[in-house]
Amino acid sequence: MIDAQLTRRGFLADTARLGTASWLALNIPWLTALAGCARDDARAGFVALTPAEAKTMRAFAARIIPSDDRMPGADEAGAVYFVDRAFAMPVFAESVTGLRAGLADLDARARAAGAADFAALPSRHQVNIMREVEREPFFEAARTLVVIGTFADPSHGGNKHGAGWTLLGLEHRPSYSAPYGWYDAHADVDSSKRVA
């Protein structure tokens, strides 16, 4: 039967870690609405995010799943484009306020540190600011959107060219054939006899 891990009312029911993200749990309907939104792949500009917000969100995303020279991160995946779409949903309007305030707060903290904005800070200073706010509801909500934007089907705006799947090591083909992994490829002869 269906796995008990899967919940239909949100991200959150099964694991203790996600249980803390109740702020987002209360804002699930926007995800439902998102299913019906247009899924064009246009990457020209942002629909809902202001240029400043997009810049900050992009920098934030790059600290959640950082880029490096080996594997793509949230930035290569274009997670910010997914976040932009999420912001554009009317049903998300109530939550957008909190996210916008959170992004503005990141910029304000950066300015207090002498930078033009959050994106202008060196990454280690960005990390320090994010540590200051990582217990706030904004942080978990924004982090969750970045993760979804990195791994959701590219038709939702992020996971550009399957960058998130590349990071995971997922081949993303419509079908596969055995052997699937190292252990079934190297199974003992006697265990295969057992089920013959």
Added chain:
Amino acid sequence: MNQRKFGERDSVDFVIVGSGASGGVLAKELASEAFDVVVLEAGPWQEANQFTHDELAVERENAMLNLAFEPVQTIRGSEAEPKRPNTGRGLTYRRGVGGSSVHFAANYWRFRPIDFKERSKWGPISGTGFADWPITYEELEPYYTKVDWEIGVSGAPGPSDPPRSRPYPLPPVPNKSSGAVLERGARALGLHAQAAPLAILSRQYDGRSPCLACGHCSYYGCEFGAKSSTLATVIPKAVATGRCEVRAECTVSRVETNASGRATGVLYWDREGKERRQQARAVIVAANGAETTRLLLLSASPAFPQGLANSSGNVGRYIMFNGHAGVFGRFEHPLNEYKGPVATRVVHDFYDADPKRGFYGGGGIDARFNYQPIGFALGVLPDDVPTWGPEYKRALADYFTHSVRFYAHLTSLPVATNTVTLDDDHRDRWGRPGLCLTYADHPDDTKAKHWFRDRAEELMTAAGASRVWAQPVLPIDGGVQLLGTARMGDDPRDSVVDRYHRAHDVPNLFICDGSSFVTSGRGQPTMTIQALAYRAAEHIARFARSDQI
């Protein structure tokens, strides 16, 4: 799909509410016996080419469940507590032709002889309605075999399997790495990992494609028709008889009864929202343990003030979900569990309850890692892995392909105070009351979850995992297995239907789905739901032919 259309004034032999695991089988069997059948299904008729692998749509937005018009479900731990919105799992089922057989993982364990007579063997359990079934494994075995061959089940016998009258029609699907490491652990501990029976085709069968190992069984519809849902198997055959009409997007509001206490048909809203009536010689309710409850309770009348078929008061009572407990492991080499069906091996050495454990409970442990990328990235990594930054990224890249979960599927006890009831405070688009779940785990069920989690952890360690971490044991707040809410029994004071699924209170009303269960089994109830449906269909046809409905 081209199908027979019955007119509005036509009275048919049977109207069946629900087209899922049970309703689909009943429709095909009764139509094949030359009875006229109308099936009413609340959800849409989606075909395989409408299903998708889009995780955000399916798992996060519930695209498969067609929830659009469902009211808020509520939950409470006891009647003394206020109802609160159930933000957890809730009563989970799919609306749509084929029901939840479309998007389930298709594990097809049979029950065993002990499941039907466990109360006699174990004795009473305080605070429960623990009871024997009025039927035995031996009576049901021919119908289990019928399920195997009619819909296509892949598998191979295991060392402690119940007797079977015919081999599996199909060999097991190829083993996965999860199954290979479970075998390793089991061998090291002197246990047995056997091929997990699946309602998924390992080879072409009955004109259907074999499994292409796309890795999207659990929660997804099969685009290849390789999963043996009723949508892919019996429903097209029912329609092809020319005696069965499946009406999708039709929500039944009420089973109607006459002055002599017989069912006359049902009232329903069609897809345009128009109220319609379908008359029938007999009504069969196969809407699942939650919706069957709602329909029976909403069909109250002066003659049936507590709800239809509810003189015992047991409609909605004794709901069981099956407990679960899981342990994760990370291995040195890739397992790539995102490929293939959910689980290919299961350990059944702990199936029977054992007084030495100090509690009642038994189950099976399978191996799986059925997480798609978003669900994995948001909820699976060990607690000491940061949730953002370079270490998080390294863990994402490592654990997705290298992890597995050993997952226990367990008994749940039938507790009289665990109920599904109508919730007048929340209503659906039709104004019907929603559903409230009142539920608290029996102490033995909680002990079983902890005990089995420990066994899963031992297996994982013995299998050679380089890192082992456990899922928290949490109280049940809903589930996909909706069992026991219209239980079967010989005594009308204590059960809703008799051994042939006939309502004790209404001679031409039959109720056949997970609600008929007396005990929960060890998880994976769909095989038994379908065996019951094949058996019920045979008896119902017999009654109909001999004017006993």
